[in-house]
Amino acid sequence: MSPQEATPPPSTAAKRARPKRVNTVGAWAAADAEAKLPPVFAGLREMYGERRWRPHAEPVDELVLTILSQRNTDRSTEQAYLTLRERFPMWEQVMLAPVEEVADAIHYAGLYLMKAPRIQEVLRRILEERGNFDLRFLRELPLEEARAWLLALPGVGPKTTAIVLLFSLGRPAFPVDTHVYRVTQRLGLIGPKATEASAHGTLETMIRVASENGALPATPQAAMFELHINLIGHGRKLCHAISPECGRCRLLPLCPFGQHRMAGAEEPAPAPSTRRAATTNTPEAGGNLE
Numbered sequence: 001m002s003p004q005e006a007t008p009p010p011s012t013a014a015k016r017a018r019p020k021r022v023n024t025v026g027a028w029a030a031a032d033a034e035a036k037l038p039p040v041f042a043g044l045r046e047m048y049g050e051r052r053w054r055p056h057a058e059p060v061d062e063l064v065l066t067i068l069s070q071r072n073t074d075r076s077t078e079q080a081y082l083t084l085r086e087r088f089p090m091w092e093q094v095m096l097a098p099v100e101e102v103a104d105a106i107h108y109a110g111l112y113l114m115k116a117p118r119i120q121e122v123l124r125r126i127l128e129e130r131g132n133f134d135l136r137f138l139r140e141l142p143l144e145e146a147r148a149w150l151l152a153l154p155g156v157g158p159k160t161t162a163i164v165l166l167f168s169l170g171r172p173a174f175p176v177d178t179h180v181y182r183v184t185q186r187l188g189l190i191g192p193k194a195t196e197a198s199a200h201g202t203l204e205t206m207i208r209v210a211s212e213n214g215a216l217p218a219t220p221q222a223a224m225f226e227l228h229i230n231l232i233g234h235g236r237k238l239c240h241a242i243s244p245e246c247g248r249c250r251l252l253p254l255c256p257f258g259q260h261r262m263a264g265a266e267e268p269a270p271a272p273s274t275r276r277a278a279t280t281n282t283p284e285a286g287g288n289l290e
């Protein structure tokens, strides 16, 4: 070994030594998670209020908006969407426009060079299959068929699908974004091995069953809507990725991660399985952007 290899620069050594930040403590059991869901739902409602779903945009509008929002802030998403609609009021115009013009219209959004052809491809596929851009037929399909139809569109993953189903179509689907994933994992509603992709199914089933059994004071769709909105709000206001404000959190008695931190313990040991399973979703891999 050369002297250089024997003594790596301090910055490299520090990087290697630094433990990864993880969101879990101890073992996880599905039954414990199910029992915890109703008090978590109630605690979030106490903190952030009851949320009522109202119809959002038309499903194709919601779909394009959600593609624009992938890895993007709310503000720049809105700016990109409004500019796109101003320049091309009809979806057919977006589909037929030169891709550079679509990219220019949405340039406020991150990864716009990738999103422009993706949006055009999605619109083309919808038109080919349906003869128009009206996706309201998805309201009438069995949920899993509607989900599969959306998932078959290029670059559309479980989060975008669940957002369109829940927000625009009023179906009981549960989108998991980075805030929902982090907060539910810290609370122990999903296990340490859950990925963002797998958490959709786990949480959706748990919420639906709890709602149907009367353990949650809302229909499955209403419960999923309220939990989604309140978990995101909680992730932004208190349960930050770095330095969550556990001392101000009403969910602390339910939260192993928060209790661990408040006890002054070391950060939990790294768990490789908590990494996001997104290897095929990178722009480089040509997958979806979720």
Ligand code: SF4
Pocket: 183, 186, 187, 238, 239, 240, 244, 245, 246, 247, 249, 250, 251, 252, 255, 257, 258, 259
């Ligand atoms: S106790 Fe802390 S880690 Fe747990 S949900 Fe509240 S803010 Fe997040």
